[in-house]
Amino acid sequence: MRDTMAEKTLARQGYHLVGSGAVKPCLWLNRSLRGGDQCYKHHFYGIASHRCVQMTPTLECNHLCLHCWRPIDDPVPGRKATEPAELLEGILQGQQRFISGYGGSATTDPERLAEARDPKHMAISLMGEPTLYPYLKEFIDLVMKRGMTTFLVSNATRPEVLAELRPTQLYLSLNAPNEEKYRQVCNPSQELWPKVLQSLQLLKERRCRSVIRMTLARGLNMDGIEDYARLIGDAEPDFVELKAYMHLGRSRARLERAAMPQHSEIMALAHSLGELLGYRLEAEVPLSRVALLSRESSPRFIEMELQPDDEERF
Structure with missing residues (x-):
């Protein structure tokens, strides 16, 4: 079958397509393998960027968020859902293919390269x-049986699927304080706000570590902090991440560069939201313009691989 234009575009952008899904090395993996800094997941939770596989089991989405920089507005049609075992093997092989390219470079950190192979x-x-992939539970179970941790990021529109899942850490995106703003910001394919509310309620069951993730754009969704606090307070997540919209990729056709908040604006919102929720400001990464709020009882690190100077960032 001949590749579609959308598939060719993804390949040019560094995506390795694996059946219904894809894997792609991120900027932070590259920096980490060269002995540099690591992403916010490292500073917040102890995840090593060079040992992290960034993937998706499906290219479909039921949102077209204004702030999304991924090429989701060019759907890839007709890709049958890949069986979990086949998908996992293909994803890991694709990751190893990326990693192998660093072996001959003088700038590669040899110790981190050896770790990246595992x-x-x-x-x-x-x-x-991801919840549109019909075998997501089975896929996560297979990954964790290999001794790997899993972070699942969902737009919270399929609570019936989320109820069955046990990732290491579950992220729910909350990018609007109410239904009207949700329709404007997220452009859902149908009326999905009630599903989002159901998913937020699921977090109270404490089946796994939980995070509410907010991507914030100036002039779009940075108001209504009391409404955000009410929704998040009812969900009782372990953590809340406030992240600035970044003017990248396809989002540049929808939002102006001026919509990208400064880190100081994110920190001001984090302080306000933390006070309303009774959460403490746990950490920040200014380069990524992201702040972390935490419940008092929530242990933060999953893998304690921080270097001594990492704590100085906070």
Whole structure:
């Protein structure tokens, strides 16, 4: 079958397509393998960027968020859902293919390269909405049986699927304080706000570590902090991440560069939201313009691989 234009575009952008899904090395993996800094998941939770596999089991999404920089507005049609075992093997092989390219470079950190050949974490967050993949529970179970941790990022529109899942850490995106703003910001394919509310309620069951993730754009969704606090307070997540919208990729056709908040604006919102929720400001990464709020009882680190100077960032 001949590749579609959308598939060719993804390949040019560094995506390795594996059946219905894809894997792609991120900027932070590259920096980490060269002995540099690591992403916010490292500073917040101890996840090593060079041992992290960034992937998705599906390229489909039921949102077209204004702030999304992924190429979700060019759907890839007709890709049958890949069986979990086949998908996992293809994803890991694709990751090893990426890693092998660093072996001959003088700038590669040899110790980190050796560690990268044995990945320990899978971020199910590359693009699309993972809960649209029909074998997500089975896939996560297979990953964790390999001794890998899993972060699942969902737009919270399929609570019936989320109820069956046990990732290491579950992220729910909350990018609007109410239904009207949700329709404006997220452009859902149908009326999905009631599903989002159901998913938020699921977090109270404490089946796994939980995070509410907010991507914030100036002039779009940075108001209504009391409404955000009410929704998040009812959900009782372990953590809340406030992340600035970044003017990248396809989002540049929808939002102006001026919509990208400064880190100081994110920190001001984090302080306000933390006070309303009774959460403490746990950490920040200014380069990524992201702040972390935490419940008092929530242990933060999953893998204690921080370097001594990492704590100085906070």
